[in-house]
Amino acid sequence: MESGMISVDRWSRGSQVYFLTHLHADHVRGLTPNWTRGPLYCSRITAKLFPIKFPGFDLSLLRIVEIGHWHSVSLLSPSSGSSTTVYFMAIDAHHCPGAMMYLFRGEFGCTLYTGDFRWESTSERAQNGRTMLLNALKDLQLDMLYLDNTYCNPTYSFPSREVAARQVLSIISSHPNHDIVIAVDTLGKENLLLHISRVLKTKIWVWPERLQIMHLLGFHDIFTTKTSVTRIRAVPRYSFNIETLEGLNTIRPTIGIMPSGLPWAQKSARGKGNFSFTWHTDITTPISTSKTNGGSLTAGSYDKYIYTVPYSDHSCFPELQKFVEFLKPINIKGIVSSSTSYVEPLYHFGHLCRTQQASEFLFQKLRSKGCEKVEVIHAKSPFGDTGTVPLWRKRRIRQFFGTSNHVSRVRLLRRERQGVKIVDRDPD
Numbered sequence: 001m002e003s004g005m006i007s008v009d010r011w012s013r014g015s016q017v018y019f020l021t022h023l024h025a026d027h028v029r030g031l032t033p034n035w036t037r038g039p040l041y042c043s044r045i046t047a048k049l050f051p052i053k054f055p056g057f058d059l060s061l062l063r064i065v066e067i068g069h070w071h072s073v074s075l076l077s078p079s080s081g082s083s084t085t086v087y088f089m090a091i092d093a094h095h096c097p098g099a100m101m102y103l104f105r106g107e108f109g110c111t112l113y114t115g116d117f118r119w120e121s122t123s124e125r126a127q128n129g130r131t132m133l134l135n136a137l138k139d140l141q142l143d144m145l146y147l148d149n150t151y152c153n154p155t156y157s158f159p160s161r162e163v164a165a166r167q168v169l170s171i172i173s174s175h176p177n178h179d180i181v182i183a184v185d186t187l188g189k190e191n192l193l194l195h196i197s198r199v200l201k202t203k204i205w206v207w208p209e210r211l212q213i214m215h216l217l218g219f220h221d222i223f224t225t226k227t228s229v230t231r232i233r234a235v236p237r238y239s240f241n242i243e244t245l246e247g248l249n250t251i252r253p254t255i256g257i258m259p260s261g262l263p264w265a266q267k268s269a270r271g272k273g274n275f276s277f278t279w280h281t282d283i284t285t286p287i288s289t290s291k292t293n294g295g296s297l298t299a300g301s302y303d304k305y306i307y308t309v310p311y312s313d314h315s316c317f318p319e320l321q322k323f324v325e326f327l328k329p330i331n332i333k334g335i336v337s338s339s340t341s342y343v344e345p346l347y348h349f350g351h352l353c354r355t356q357q358a359s360e361f362l363f364q365k366l367r368s369k370g371c372e373k374v375e376v377i378h379a380k381s382p383f384g385d386t387g388t389v390p391l392w393r394k395r396r397i398r399q400f401f402g403t404s405n406h407v408s409r410v411r412l413l414r415r416e417r418q419g420v421k422i423v424d425r426d427p428d
């Protein structure tokens with residue numbers, strides 16, 4: 001795809017049309033209420049939530065894309081100056097409300113940009129997405145796959161959200177006299193909260209902005225801002241930390257639950273709001289060593305008040321592998337550069353691509369940079385084990401179709417050393 005035509009989740013000037021996959025903060029950095037750079041394509045749900053996220057935004061710039069239909073837009077080819085048609089289709093990303101992938105087709109070939117997505121093989125929605133992609137691609141070959149590589153490392157194998165939701169319920173049920181706080185973002189994990197509410201027949205407390213979002217999503221009688229009517233509270237993730245839990249426990253017995261695919265995080269200095277945790281198989285007894293269950297992460301806890309459950313809205317490694325096997329793209333690029341994945345998805349999935357040229361090129365490139373030594377970072381964990389240490393901070397590589405500004409990890413590290421600002425992102 002030529003540069004100067006389309007941007008996805010990137011908001012700097014220079015494109016003719018802009019696409020938004022979903023409203024999580026790391027995908028809208030640079031987008032402001034007074035943004036006027038061109039039409040912005042998004043889902044109907046995203047458009048509905050736009051005024052909350054961007055009060056005063058000119059909503060006439062929004063173009064709603066319905067899932068499962070080919071749409072087209074006529075653009076100017078920057079190289080020839082002539083008109084060219086780009087076709088695009090949105091596919092449910094199974095991530096948070098309104099999240100979509102975009103499939104593009106034009107004189108540049110065929111490109112799929114996943115944004116953040118979850119590809120659970122057991123899910124009916126994923127099956128629908130699979131059928132949609134099959135019908136859309138037909139005889140087309142996928143030239144480029146921009147992949148959500150948040151958990152693109154064999155270390156990350158976690159259960160479906162349905163199974164993880166049962167783990168959350170089990171933790172809550174084993175603490176019948178405790179208050180429960182669950183860390184969530186301003187968007188996402190709604191199904192987990194709905195499941196808890198339904199099974200336990202209770203309302204769930206949320207903060208006022210979250211209640212507004214829940215109402216816009218159509219959930220009117222399940223959530224409340226009255227603390228007196230429920231012992232279960234969904235709280236902003238930024239406010240969720242060991243110090244807060246310790247404070248709450250001086251008032252009432254309280255446990256915290258962190259639903260995330262990230263198995264542990266490093267605890268920094270007290271008062272900084274960060275915390276450590278790891279996984280284990282007995283979800284009712286906090287322990288202090290790291291375990292996995294046959295390679296699949298299960299619920300666990302490091303701090304005595306905090307339980308972590310591998311409930312993630314991102315695909316785990318085996319799901320990414322199945323996705324790539326299914327699509328057989330010619331080339332893949334990760335949309336996130338993080339220390340959890342550290343190398344390009346091609347390193348893991350190059351053999352599944354329609355041509356292996358790209359992966360062989362990457363191998364040569366990495367070898368020439370001595371990168372085979374840093375595929376997985378080993379470090380001393382806080383628990384005395386030596387293992388892969390995924391860091392909390394991740395950095396998104398800003399993708400811009402048609403340009404070759406995709407930044408390899410090697411180049412990214414080099415840039416970091418040079419002090420170039422790289423945007424952080426949160427795992428979810």
Ligand SMILES: [Zn+2]
Nearest residue numbers: 022024095116
């Ligand atoms: Zn997201």
